Amino acid sequence: MLLKPFNFHTPNSLESALQAYGSLQDVKLQAGGTFLFNSLKTMKRKGAKTPQNIISLAHIPELKGIEDQGEYLLVKSMTNIDEIYDSPLLTDNVAVLRAAAKNISSQLIRNMATLGGNLTCRYTWTEMPAVMIALRARMHFIGADGKEEIVPAEEFFKNAAKTDKILTHVSIKKDRDVSFAYSRAKKTPYVDIPLLSLCITTRFVKGKFSQTIVAVNNCVAFAQRDRRLEEFLNGKSVDKTLAETALEHLDGSIYDARSTDYKKHMFRVGIGQALRDLEGNKR
Ligand SMILES: Cc1cc2nc3c(=O)[nH]c(=O)nc-3n(C[C@H](O)[C@H](O)[C@H](O)COP(=O)(O)OP(=O)(O)OC[C@H]3O[C@@H](n4cnc5c(N)ncnc54)[C@H](O)[C@@H]3O)c2cc1C
Incomplete structure (x- = not known):
């Protein structure tokens, strides 16, 4: 099924993504796209209105990768599930991410689906939310106005995972004990x-x-x-x-x-x- 037409925006920096996100009306974010495009098809099938603008986060280097910052491990939102599974930086308590990533769907989906999508898509059955709560992870967001916000994962999911901001990364305190x-x-x-x-x-x-x-x-x-x-x-x-x-x-x-x-x-x-x-x- 063909999707209804929309304008597809592909910013190549976080700054230009925020600019687009703040100025466009009727807009949706795309991470890996594995839920988004499916849900657009469902909306079309049901005769519902679909968004006019889609902003892809796929070409924003600031949102990709895993960084060891000493006390904390940072997992950026556009890191896909397979990259998480393969990362040598997942040691001590953070190794539980690998245990969760291992069972997520098939290789094809793991190559596309991102941590950010898993945490913010608002499907209640995705698996990373429980892992983030158990690790006391903090979720880092940035709004269209450039303001940053840090929310403990437990609080985010208590508030039904609602956000109008971009999730940039999660930070997890490493703890070998x-x-x-x-x-x-x-x-x-x-x-x-x-x-x-x-x-x-x-x-x-x-x-x-x-x-x-x-x-x-x-x-x-x-x-x-x-x-x-x-x-x-x-x-x-x-x-x-x-x-x-x-x-x-x-x-x-x-x-x-x-x-x-x-x-x-x-x-x-x-x-x-x-x-x-x-x-x-x-x-
Ligand atoms: C067939 C299939 C099987 C799956 N099986 C499993 C499974 O077994 N276990 C499991 O845990 N998950 C599973 N998933 C879910 C998958 O792991 C992803 O979480 C999910 O598909 C969405 O990730 P995505 O990156 O593709 O997000 P997208 O589809 O691109 O985005 C969905 C929405 O999330 C929001 N979003 C995404 N990124 C951001 C961001 N950085 N900031 C703010 N909002 C954002 C936006 O509202 C966006 O529209 C499965 C998915 C599919 C399609």
């Missing part, structure tokens, strides 16, 4: 989108969980923390019975929301598995 586990379940045995996903980070102090974050994506709401499970885990020693007893301390409002019995079961399997993985990967 933080252990992590990532778990996802999909609907079918094939390459498929997740039915649920979760990311747990913790710091083991004398063998006990501390500063634990359990970030859960039930795929019907934006990723959120299970604070009930976090409270239960903090101060507990890792032992073989923990994964079982932890399952009695879940925030039911997260796991029961529009869930089938299968999905609820898979959440329990995923949490048990993540806790066992943490035990195995203890730092």
Whole structure:
């Protein structure tokens, strides 16, 4: 199906992108384009109005790549999922990004889809939001007026991932003492989108969980923390019975929301598995 005509803008600097974004009406941003063009087709099929202007972020060098800045790792918004997977800079706690990137769709999609698109597209099932919450990542935006804004990932997704700015990068504090586990379940045995996903980070102090974050994506709401499970885990020693007893301390409002019995079961399997993985990967 042919798309309705639109003006396609290809700025080659962040400054010119912001200028276009501030001056054009009826405009949409394009990152990898994997959701955007599909949604334009759906809108056309339904007879809805589609945007007149599309600004591609594909030719803006300031938005690409991963930088080690010492204490922090910066992942720029136009870095694609495959580049994230391949990066040698993902060490310590940040290596969890590789675990998440590995399962995202197919090679073709991973080559096109960007971190920025994954975080800002407002589909509730994409996987990077939970990972960013568990890493306490900060999201850096810039508005058409040139003003910068830094928002903790947890706050961004609590506010339903709304923005009228350009996400430039995320910054993540590197921490070699933080252990992590990532778990996802999909609907079918094939390459498929997740039915649920979760990311747990913790710091083991004398063998006990501390500063634990359990970030859960039930795929019907934006990723959120299970604070009930976090409270239960903090101060507990890792032992073989923990994964079982932890399952009695879940925030039911997260796991029961529009869930089938299968999905609820898979959440329990995923949490048990993540806790066992943490035990195995203890730092
Ligand atoms: C077939 C398929 C399977 C997939 N499977 C998975 C999966 O298993 N797991 C998973 O996590 N994801 C999956 N995805 C999602 C994918 O990883 C991308 O997140 C998603 O496709 C959007 O990324 P994009 O870069 O193509 O964004 P685009 O489609 O280009 O952009 C979508 C929208 O995001 C916003 N946006 C993008 N970048 C910025 C920015 N820098 N600043 C502000 N707003 C911005 C804009 O509103 C834009 O219109 C899948 C996608 C497809 C098409």
